[in-house]
Amino acid sequence: MAIQAWYMDDSNQDQRLPHHRNPNENVSLDQLAGLGVLYWQLNPENYENDEELNKIREARGYSYMDLLDLCPENVPNYDEKLRTFYTEHIHADEEIRYCLEGSGYFDVRDKNDRWVRIWIKAGDLIVLPAGIYHRFTLDTGNYVKLMRLFVGEPVWTAHNRPQEEHPARKEYIKSLTEKVGLALEAH
Ligand SMILES: CSCCC(=O)C(=O)O
Numbered sequence: 001m002a003i004q005a006w007y008m009d010d011s012n013q014d015q016r017l018p019h020h021r022n023p024n025e026n027v028s029l030d031q032l033a034g035l036g037v038l039y040w041q042l043n044p045e046n047y048e049n050d051e052e053l054n055k056i057r058e059a060r061g062y063s064y065m066d067l068l069d070l071c072p073e074n075v076p077n078y079d080e081k082l083r084t085f086y087t088e089h090i091h092a093d094e095e096i097r098y099c100l101e102g103s104g105y106f107d108v109r110d111k112n113d114r115w116v117r118i119w120i121k122a123g124d125l126i127v128l129p130a131g132i133y134h135r136f137t138l139d140t141g142n143y144v145k146l147m148r149l150f151v152g153e154p155v156w157t158a159h160n161r162p163q164e165e166h167p168a169r170k171e172y173i174k175s176l177t178e179k180v181g182l183a184l185e186a187h
């Protein structure tokens with residue numbers, strides 16, 4: 001089954017709950033692509049020796065790789081980390097995450113600033129474009145193991161919202177406008 005994504009409701013309940021709207025409002029892979037979010041489904045059992053993963057890494061220049069085992073035993077300042085992950089931010093570069101075990105939610109803002117919740121599970125590789133507002137939370141399963149990929153020396157710096165003057169943000173907004181232009185031309 002491909003990745004699931006939906007528009008979030010406005011309730012202040014536990015961030016680890018799904019927060020579906022009523023009625024449910026799903027977001028398709030095409031809609032995600034329209035925001036610059038990329039997705040692949042791979043075999044997570046095979047991550048150490050996966051030709052498909054290697055091809056993606058080569059094609060996109062993802063030379064750096066490490067693993068993040070998101071549990072209190074393995075992550076220093078676990079609670080604080082989780083809080084910073086759920087604080088809305090951007091990066092100067094793509095955020096590339098491959099889910100090997102467990103699951104979690106990447107929330108991204110759409111063109112109208114609405115939250116889209118993307119549920120990643122084992123086998124899901126997603127790329128968030130530089131400059132997109134986003135955040136991450138565990139779901140009620142409370143565990144995820146992620147591979148982090150990067151082009152060259154990794155920079156994990158999060159720039160919390162607002163960042164309208166950040167070059168990556170400006171570039172991202174421009175890329176969205178260009179995408180709309182291309183879609184209009186195609187009609
Ligand atoms: C747990 S990885 C996702 C959190 C995030 O947005 C980040 O690391 O920048």
Ligand SMILES: [Fe+2]
Pocket residue numbers: 089090091095134158
């Ligand atoms: Fe991030």
